[in-house]
Amino acid sequence: MEHICKQLIDRLLKNGADKAVVSFNQTETSEFNLIYKELNLLRSLESTRLSLFAIKDNKRAIKSINQIDEASLEEAITELMQSVKDGNPDPAFDIADYQEPAAFTDGALEPDNDLIVSRLSEFSSEMKAHFPFVHFDASMSHTHSKTRFMNSNGIDVTMERGYYEFSTMFTAKKDGKMSSMNYTYFQAPNLDKPCMEINQSRELIRQIVEQTHPDTIPQKFVGEVILAPFVLGGLVHTLIQSHFGDGALISKVSLYPDHLNQKLFSEKLTVTSRPRDPKQAMKYFITNDGYLASEQAIIEDGELKVYPISIYAANKTGKPFAHCHSNNLVIEPGEIALAEMIKDTKEGILCMRASYGSPSPQGDMSTVAKNSYYIKDGKIVCPVKETMISFNLIEAMNNIVDFSSETHNAGEMIMPYMRFSGAIVSGA
Amino acid sequence: MKVLELKQSLPAGLDYWEIKQQENREQMVFFLDGNMTSNNRSSSLGIMCRAYKDGVWGLASSALGDSATLSRICGKAASNAALLAKHRAGKQFLLPSNPAQGEYLFYTRKEPWSFAQRRDFLLELDNYLKTKYPGLSSRQVGIRQDETEKHIITSDGGDMHVMIPRSFLYLLMVDSGPDGPVQSYRALGGFGQFEDIYSDPKEVYEEIEKIYRETQDMKEAVYARAGSFDCVLDARLAGILAHEAIGHTTEADFVLGGSIAGDYLNQPVASDLVSLIDIANTYDNTLCPVPVFIDDEGTLAEDCVIIDKGILKSYMHNKESAAMLDMQLTGNARGHNFDDEPLIRMRNTMIVPGKDKLAEMIASIEDGYYLVESSNGQADATSEFMFGISLGYEVKNGKLGKAIKSTTMSGVAFDLLKTVTMVSDDMYWTGSGMCGKKQSIQVGMGGPAIKCRVNLGGK
Structure with missing residues (x-):
């Protein structure tokens, strides 16, 4: 070689x-x-x-x-x-x-x-x-x-x-x-x-x-959503790519083109790229440009700390390039167990899988809640069918209620459950 | 691709085998705000052997194409099948056969364009966008051409050499609206090499104006209301409805995996206005976006009528599923890369046009939406589906209103198709799609506009 x-x-x-x-x-x-x-x-x-x-x-x-x-x-x-x-x-x-x-x-x-x-x-x-x-x-x-x-x-x-x-x-x-x-x-x-x-x-x-016997939710409501770790990982990756990545910055669709060190999200949100995390099987050692990759908080306590961009995007936009990608993302666990999160939810959805299209540049999006559950007064009522959750991804990251103490490690990301408020939930 | 003599390495003692030599080639050139951001070419060439013995499959592949490697991977495929057979307890099937032979090489008959000519075509388009719409905050134009060349022989007599090209012109406009950036995007083109589809940038100006108008409409876009509404799905959406909502549930591997379509054969699943076909290669005397003449198992590719006037009639098959369900082969086995095993894949899935006019369909909506463009889609074994809607309009009292912000449409396909009350007489093919089912592969999809009832996300 x-x-x-x-x-x-x-x-x-x-x-x-x-x-x-x-x-x-x-x-x-x-x-x-x-x-x-x-x-x-x-x-x-x-x-x-x-x-x-x-x-x-x-x-x-x-x-x-x-x-x-x-x-x-x-x-x-x-x-x-x-x-x-x-x-x-x-x-x-x-x-x-x-x-x-x-x-x-x-x-x-x-x-x-x-x-x-x-x-x-x-x-x-x-x-x-x-x-x-x-x-x-x-x-x-x-x-x-x-x-x-x-x-x-x-x-x-x-x-x-x-x-x-x-x-x-x-x-x-x-x-x-x-x-x-x-x-x-x-x-x-x-x-x-x-x-x-x-x-x-x-x-x-x-x-x-x-889930062979799902039910429709009784009525449209505004409530809380608990995102399963895989769902949260996908949405966080989408958020970073949509506003802080090469394409978003160069093509000027980012809502936050000059917002380093500014608070954009809930102070509860810290997202770190850990390229060589020993807990993750799929490490990456270098950036696409060839620089040695290093651990970097992309969002820390709600503040944008780095744009995970290439040399080309950095030169085009006048920003520093990053020594990380938006991969191997980690969100630290919270202090509350998932079961307690559910108990603490008045009305909402436990979203175990999400089927969604790209959010608008403003962050508006809707997702079909798949393999998911309706929660009422702290209890899981039923698996749901034909249920849509509409929310703004940026607002969701500002309306974080808590993160679970449980995390899941897919080998390329480690995520907990995340609960946020203010989602519109509607049925067929 | 320098075609190898595959027959020299025939493995012995197997129930069935196929040997494939394949090269995928791709060229991408993109300009963003006048800067060339992509100037990429790639190719991937290799050989693969898949062997069937005692009810299991062994596969081996290599990027090397010499005769020694070919012999080695054929032996490895056979030994993989033998290794797996030791652990297999399931039923064995005799694979059915409907082999075909042919050569289908769709190289352009025109003078091929140089890279510089393609670059200049894009630069002229970019300059047109810059001059005509100076207020845009960003613009992007690009070309992507992919070519798939395969040479396959099978133990039951299949023998094919095919080269299928697709070429696309991508246009993206970004503007600033009161709530921030808005964008509109289009992938034009389809089957053929670039020279077969385009000759002059001016041919695209009319489409560019439509995209610009959509961008302006998006500036004033309002939220869709969450709930269930009467909607007209534009012909640009019909293909993804055919592919995602219905097509996947009727792939026989999905059926064997528990798909709801397995319970509905020869039963009504849709309004009798709905007929849905997976076209092998030709519709209305024209080649479809992804023409398939012989599949990757050497089987003659034939049209598969999935729904005929509302009745579910059949599934799409490869050899194994046809054997397991005791049904006819359809020629739907395809693999994307040289080292991919053939899976049951749709080819050109379409809803058959009806007799209604789009304008009359919109006029018939009292309070609903006209949904035009989709960003993506996903399917489920239950036939519940989701499409991202990137462009749509309110309809009130039969008249188009404001554009709606990006949203999501969902439904249970076999329920939704029963609500179809009008089907337009036009037809729109989409050829830029890639379907992801273990492997990402080229698919065509098409259809007319449809009036039905769907769930929308929103406020």
Whole structure:
């Protein structure tokens, strides 16, 4: 890998590039699939990805291929340099400055296929024994990935990692009634625990059976919503991308283009990107530009602390670039248990899954509450059907009531439950 | 793609196998406010073998394309099937067969445009936007072209070589409204290479004016009211209704996984005004956005009539689901990348046009909405669906009112389709969609405008 990357940087410079970046990745994956409740498919994948990036006279182009024979490399270089030549100049294009070379290794690099089969079989047996009315598919895989990232300023990072991944999708059918489908997933450095015991897998599957008899909410109301960890993670990521990311700032759709160190949300909200959090299986070691990634609070006590943007966006907008992405987000747990949150809710929805479109630039959005529950006077009344929650995402982050003490670790984010007020809940 | 001789590596002793060589190619060029923000090309080429033995599948793939690697991955696929068979206790099925052979290479017959010509096309459009609408706070124009080339042989005689291109022109306008930024967006184009679809930027000016008008309408947008309303879904929405709300529930793997559609075969599921078909490749003598002639299992791709005048008639299949449900093959098995196993995927799912006029449909609404553009959609095994609505208008006493802010529309498809009272006589295809079901894959979707009752999010 080192030889190919070095050689390609040299060849790009010799072909006229002022600056060059090469990223070379090789991955091996073993993926076992349970389909219609039975082991059905085993995939063994070998993949390669080589990305070449060049800047000349402030013009930039990117070429990505997966063939590394000499003819393919020569063709890619020629095509890339022609694209650069035909590009349009923008002085904002740049690459990362020199930093000390670094190497990272993480996770189990070799798959334990026997253990994968054992964990999947165990999951399947338990599903069939304890949840006979649940239809399900599941897959478990191991990925071993090696990446070398170099640029012409001397950046040189080697990354090697291995991780396991589990996902399952399920729905229940009983007495002629059926539930919505639900799913859960995680990435993990090992398979020490049964899949059923990780995060909320068992509870979600238990819930799916009772969700075969959902009901409509009695009337439209304004109330509180408790967002499940996966739902919260998705919404926080959407919020950051919609207002603080490259695209939002460059295309001027952000409501907060010049708001560093300003309080935008409830002081209860702190969102941190933890690229190398030992608790998370899917670490990232460098930014897309190649800088070593470091822990960074994006929002701290409701204040915007950093725009998680690239060198290009930073140069376009005059803001500092970040040493983090909006990935591996963590919200610290609160002090109240989910059960207490529910007890403390006068009227609301426990939103276990959300199906929603993109929020408007102002943050307005509506989501269908899936696999969710109606709460009245501190008690769960019923699973709901055809229920819509309308709210403004920015207002929601200002109307936070509390975070739960329970968190879920998907291997790429760690989130608690979050309760907020002021949502409009309507039925069919 | 240099086509390999795949037959040399035939594995022996298997119940069924397929070998695929595939290359996906993509080019993206985007300008934002006159700056070229994307100038990217990518390609991904490789080989895959999938083997079926004793009721289970083994698959192996590699980006390398030499004969030694081909032999190795074929052996690995067979050994993967053998390994899995040791742990399998389920029933085994004899896979059905309806093989086809053919070559379908849709390279443009026109002089291919250089990268510089495409760049200049975009720059002219960008300059037009900048000059004609100087008040916009931001503008974006872009081209994306993807090409999928596959060469597949199967043990039951399937043999195909296909190259399917799609090209899209993206337009985005951002303006400042009283409540902050508003935006309108469109993906134009579809099947074909760029030269097959566009020749002059002026051809797009009329569509640009529509997008600009929508942006201005959004400045005055009001909140939709939350609740259930009579609505007209524009033809631009019909495709996603066909795909998300109905289509997914009738993919046979969903049916085997418990989809509600499994209970409704040959029963009324919609108004008799509704017919829904997954078109293989050609509708009304025209190639659809994603034409499929032979699927990735070498099966002849045929139209699948899912709903005929309100009655659920059939499901979409691959070999395994057709065997399990004892139904006819439809040719819906497709994989997106070279290393993807073929899954049951829709091709070009459409609602058949009716006889009503859009204007009369809107005029018939007393208090409801005209929903025009969708941002995304999701489906459920129950047929409950959700679409993000990025453009819509109030309708009061049969007249269009103010635009509404982004909202979400939902419903239970098999209930909603029973409320359909009018179907327009026009037809609109959307070809830019990518459907995410384990793998993201190109799909076409289309239909006419529909009057029905739906749930809306809002104030």
